[in-house]
Amino acid sequence: MGDSAGLESSVTANFVAADSDIEASLRPTSLTDFIGQPRVREQLQLVLTGAKLRGGTPDHILMSGPPGLGKTSMAMIIASELGTSLRLTSGPALERAGDLAAMLSNLVEGDVLFIDEIHRIARPAEEMLYLAMEDFRVDVVVGKGPGATSIPLEVAPFTLVGATTRSGALTGPLRDRFGFTAHMDFYDPPELQRILLRSAGILGVDLGEEASAEIAGRSRGTPRIANRLLRRVRDYADVRADGVITRDVARAALAVYDVDQLGLDRLDRSVLSALVRSFGGGPVGVSTLAVAVGEEPGTVEEVCEPFLVRAGMIARTPRGRVATAAAWEQLGLTPPPEAAAGGIDVRVNEPPQGLFD
Structure with missing residues (x-):
């Protein structure tokens, strides 16, 4: 079945809290x-408590949502709540069915198997996962051609926790085998502020209420970004201030790192500037927009665009990306009449611009 080294790591619930990272x-x-x-x-508390009361393993769990919202942390918490070990891997690492079979054969009863970006798992491994999820069994094929033999291999009962940033990319058969599906939403500023204050206590950072509110407002609703900005502001406070993070210190630090009041960074502003100044507000195809800012189309589409759309600065139309009035105002420019009125000229009879660029 091959060596699964490098494909997974195993941690216990106690290891996470003591990790020096x-x-x-x-x-x-x-x-x-x-x-x-x-x-x-x-919902998750009910699933886990019910399984513990019955003395069995919980149903397989699917966590979906944008990156940085806590899907991996939730998988670690599931293992901690169950008092079992957590095995971690990712969809791209499972290229062959043998990779998955080797991993499943090493599971102990009650283990939690976490597969990040599960929508990117290879098709042969995914098909093997169907049987493992339902019957806790895998069929290993030995040999090739007419002499190939299928050997059934029992797998210890386990709980699969899958995480995906693109739930629509999951195949129907795989999605249907999860007994519980949870969608992670973006966080409100007060929630992010609580996360920042907790993180500041762990890191030993002197963070004031006003400063935490300032950082939370620029964190794009994402705890991962909030914690990252906190560490950068801490660096600024240690080097250029007395180590205490006030609102003024936080603002000065975030200005150094090119994070504005809405959480837009240099690349976000470059995309908006190109869309407005170079293409008159659009519509323009994402590939053309990416060339204008010197980035890959995937970077613009997956990194910048989701937040800009959610912030109401870019609209996606059949003809391409269009800047809204908020985008013009963010750049200190006066929006044209059609943008100021909130109207977007779609013209569905014309071929979508950017479809072939």
Whole structure:
């Protein structure tokens, strides 16, 4: 079946809390410590408690949502709540069915298997996963051609936790095999502020209420970004201030790192500037827009665009990307009449611009 070294790592619930890595040290270790996502926490608590009362393993769990919202942390919490070990891997690492078979054969009863970006798992491994999820069994094919033999291999009962940033990319058969599906939403500024204050306590940072509110407002609704900005502001405070993070210190630090009041960074502003100044507000195809800012189309589409659309600065139309009035105003420019009125000329009879660029 091959060696699965490099494909997975195994940790226990106690290991996470003692990990010296900064990112891991900021992760919550229980559902009680997890801030935000109240609906998901309530539902997950019922799933885990019910399984423990019955003395069995919980249903397989699918976590979906944008990156940085706590899907990996939630998987670690699930293992912690169950008192079992957590095996971690990712979809792209499972290129062959043998990779998955080797991993499944090493599971102990009750283990939690976490597959990040599960929508990118290879097709042969995915088809093997179907049988493992339903019957806790895999069929290993030995040999090739007419002499190939299928050997059934029993797998210890386990709980699969899958994480995906693109739930629509999952195949129907795989999605249907999850007994519980949770969608992680973006966080409100007050929730991010609580996360920042907790992280500041762990890092030993003197963070004021006003400063935490300033950082939270620029974190794009994402805890990962909030913690990253906190560490950069801490660096600024240690070097150029007395180590205490006030609102003025936070503003000065974020200005150095090119993060504005809405959380837009240099690349976000470059995309908006190109869309407005170079293409008159659009519509323009994403590939053309990417060339204008010197980035890959995937970077613009997956990194910048989701937040700009959610902030109401870019609209996606059949003809391409269009700047809204908010985008013009963000750049200090006067929006044209059609943008100021909120109207977008779609012209569905014309071929979509950017479709072939």
